[in-house]
Amino acid sequence: MSAAASSSRAADGGWVPALRSGAPVLVAVGLGLLMHFAVQPAVGAFKARVLIDIGINIILAVSLTLVNGFTGQFSIGHAGFMALGGYAAGALSYYGSIRLFGSAAFNGGVVSWTASQGTFGGPWVGGGDVLFVAACLTGGLVAAGAGYLVGLPSLRLRGDYLAIVTLGFGEIVRVVLQSTPAQLSQAADVAAAPWPLLTLKLGGALGFIGLPFYTTLFWVYLVVGLTLAVAIRLKRSSYGRAFLAIREDEVAAEALGVHTTRYKVRAFVLAAFLAGVAGALYAHLIGSINAGELGFQKSFEVVIMVVLGGMGSVSGSTLAAIVLTLLPELLRSVTGTINTHLPREYELPDLRMIIYSLALILMMILRPQGFCGLREIWDWRIGRRRRPT
Amino acid sequence: MDTQPLDPLLKLTQTLLDGFAVGGMYALIALGYTMVYGILKFINFAHSDVFTLGAWVSWVLAVRVLRLDGVADAGGAPLWAVPIVLLGAMLACGTVGFLIERLAYKPLRAAPRLNVLITAIGVSLLLQNVGQLRVVFGPYPKSMPPLLPDVTLLHVAGVRVPVVDVLVIGLPLVLMLGLEWLIFRTRVGLAMRAVSYNPQTAALMGVNVNRVISFTFVLGSALAAAAGFLYALKYVGLKQPADTTWVMLGLKAFVAAVVGGIGNVRGAMLGGFAIGLLEFLGVAYLEPLYRDVYVFAVLILVLLFRPAGLLGRATVEKV
Numbered sequence: 001m002s003a004a005a006s007s008s009r010a011a012d013g014g015w016v017p018a019l020r021s022g023a024p025v026l027v028a029v030g031l032g033l034l035m036h037f038a039v040q041p042a043v044g045a046f047k048a049r050v051l052i053d054i055g056i057n058i059i060l061a062v063s064l065t066l067v068n069g070f071t072g073q074f075s076i077g078h079a080g081f082m083a084l085g086g087y088a089a090g091a092l093s094y095y096g097s098i099r100l101f102g103s104a105a106f107n108g109g110v111v112s113w114t115a116s117q118g119t120f121g122g123p124w125v126g127g128g129d130v131l132f133v134a135a136c137l138t139g140g141l142v143a144a145g146a147g148y149l150v151g152l153p154s155l156r157l158r159g160d161y162l163a164i165v166t167l168g169f170g171e172i173v174r175v176v177l178q179s180t181p182a183q184l185s186q187a188a189d190v191a192a193a194p195w196p197l198l199t200l201k202l203g204g205a206l207g208f209i210g211l212p213f214y215t216t217l218f219w220v221y222l223v224v225g226l227t228l229a230v231a232i233r234l235k236r237s238s239y240g241r242a243f244l245a246i247r248e249d250e251v252a253a254e255a256l257g258v259h260t261t262r263y264k265v266r267a268f269v270l271a272a273f274l275a276g277v278a279g280a281l282y283a284h285l286i287g288s289i290n291a292g293e294l295g296f297q298k299s300f301e302v303v304i305m306v307v308l309g310g311m312g313s314v315s316g317s318t319l320a321a322i323v324l325t326l327l328p329e330l331l332r333s334v335t336g337t338i339n340t341h342l343p344r345e346y347e348l349p350d351l352r353m354i355i356y357s358l359a360l361i362l363m364m365i366l367r368p369q370g371f372c373g374l375r376e377i378w379d380w381r382i383g384r385r386r387r388p389t
Numbered sequence: 390m391d392t393q394p395l396d397p398l399l400k401l402t403q404t405l406l407d408g409f410a411v412g413g414m415y416a417l418i419a420l421g422y423t424m425v426y427g428i429l430k431f432i433n434f435a436h437s438d439v440f441t442l443g444a445w446v447s448w449v450l451a452v453r454v455l456r457l458d459g460v461a462d463a464g465g466a467p468l469w470a471v472p473i474v475l476l477g478a479m480l481a482c483g484t485v486g487f488l489i490e491r492l493a494y495k496p497l498r499a500a501p502r503l504n505v506l507i508t509a510i511g512v513s514l515l516l517q518n519v520g521q522l523r524v525v526f527g528p529y530p531k532s533m534p535p536l537l538p539d540v541t542l543l544h545v546a547g548v549r550v551p552v553v554d555v556l557v558i559g560l561p562l563v564l565m566l567g568l569e570w571l572i573f574r575t576r577v578g579l580a581m582r583a584v585s586y587n588p589q590t591a592a593l594m595g596v597n598v599n600r601v602i603s604f605t606f607v608l609g610s611a612l613a614a615a616a617g618f619l620y621a622l623k624y625v626g627l628k629q630p631a632d633t634t635w636v637m638l639g640l641k642a643f644v645a646a647v648v649g650g651i652g653n654v655r656g657a658m659l660g661g662f663a664i665g666l667l668e669f670l671g672v673a674y675l676e677p678l679y680r681d682v683y684v685f686a687v688l689i690l691v692l693l694f695r696p697a698g699l700l701g702r703a704t705v706e707k708v
Contacts (some may be wrong), residue, residue, distance in 0.1 A: 049595045063590065072503070074503055074506065076510070087524050157692060157696070159502060159503055160431060160432045160502065161508050161647075161692060161696075163432070164432065164640070164643060164644075164647070164688070165688070165689060165692065167640065168640065168644075168685035168688055168689070169642075169685075171637065171681055171685065172681070172686075175678070175679065175681050175682055176679075176682070179678040179679070250651050295633055296633075296636065300510065300514065301393065303507075303510070307507055328534060353514055353517075353518040353631075354515065354518045354519060355517060356514065357512070357513075357514035357515035358511070358515060359510040359511075360507060360508070360511030360514070361493055361508055361512060361515065364497060364500070364504050364505075364507050364508040364511065365493075365496045365497065365508070367505045368497075368500060368501075
């Protein structure tokens, strides 16, 4: 967040245009390398895993902010895009690895290798990394295509109908992915089957398993940096102003010449792309993906992050993603300590969702715009307001 | 069920009966969605959880309060069990519906609709997760004892209709007739229709709008509780309160309300039966795995080609 912010402030400084537009990429790569080579050895494997979870949730929350915050629509099927991206990326990396390298084992370089797995003498970037990046992009593109298909007809709908359609979409994705045929595991079978057939064999209700592990802090925070840069720059661009105009008043925006449906679809497609990439990262983090875990509960979790953080605040939803990923860990240790003193009958359950739902209700009554509203955290610190909210 | 291929007529009759039975439940739930939408113009997301609550309260009343869990061996439950459990569930859910409106929705009466929708999602999550608590219903599935004897009451085209199915199909019809009378023949119904048409004008005419809204929530929640009771009677294995099954049932009921024309009471009844029949015809004659997909496909088609639903009137947004 701070890295992306500094990049855009540097961009205000009047550097050469090529460097200016390339700065976010450099910063994102720098952030990824920093997390991978400096932070990871310092914090250890468990905390690194939590940091990866935080990163994936930041990508999800910020991408949903584009739709639910900037554009003022209400999508509650974000996990559906995540699932689609994860399965598409998994299909490419799993079957691609078997075809290219003979097995679905890890075949990457240092950037995809975590120290906890032991020392590694391979190259910086391996052939598997190229495949992994291609898989992430494919996952994003498949999700974006689905976002276009869902968005085009349904974005003509008003708020609550759209919510139901996106929820229905997410559930349809889940049901369809869970009824796919069993996956192939023998290299000979994979080599014999044509690609179109392979993309259908996704493991069904058992989940798509045996994916190679590539997701590291480097890849996750590379995508986090890019996502934040895209979101912040978008908010300040003419595109972003069109999004915000739709959010404030759709009829007035249309009267001012904003093609509302086109812009809503664009927001939807971009958000779906990022969610698809997040799904790809998630699949290659745990080495499998199961659509059953990516139902509407996961979508609601992301919605809660966006709503609590601020509907339209990139830094706000980032902050909310961080807090809401850490909160369950914290709660688990607190209730765990209390439960050791209670008889089995009265043990406290997982209170996470009860706290979230109460927070959601109270936030709507007391501060409906969310923690940050439309503003960013640095708007306060510098003591200026970019636009009245 | 049977492994040998069914006689086509038998299969069709059985499918239609199942479709009608589930359709009646969908219709009862859809009525709650549509009445609230008609008056407050927002989707009460927590309504499906009130239905879940109805099913679970029925279980609590039957097993924990009336201690009927052994009746299957002891010659059946007493006759008064059904009305007591039904009325108890309706009363409990009516109270919860009243409280939800007072505590969560009333402070937001003037807020944008999106905020109310988010609140409704919050209430929905709260009900689900409070229900999961070990001191409430617990995080495990439970089994509902049979409150009605397993007697075949009549045969329709060779399909036996147990007494449970007669109740499951008959009770929604009775309740809907009652609701029809309430809304179109009584002063309360007149007030409800007036508030739905224009709350400001209705208030100026001396209608107590807040009381009408509360009444609508109580009524809708009680109907959802009746649906939950019937569901527990017919499908005795109750999933835990936060299970996806419940949410999908509630969503299909919502689809029924939209298909019928949201805000339209008769449309909700029609839509409920239409969705129930469609679902079971799809399961019987197409692919059973995709039973949820059919319903949402219909929703998307209806929203695309007839957004106001079968019986709804199209509205134009005024500036």
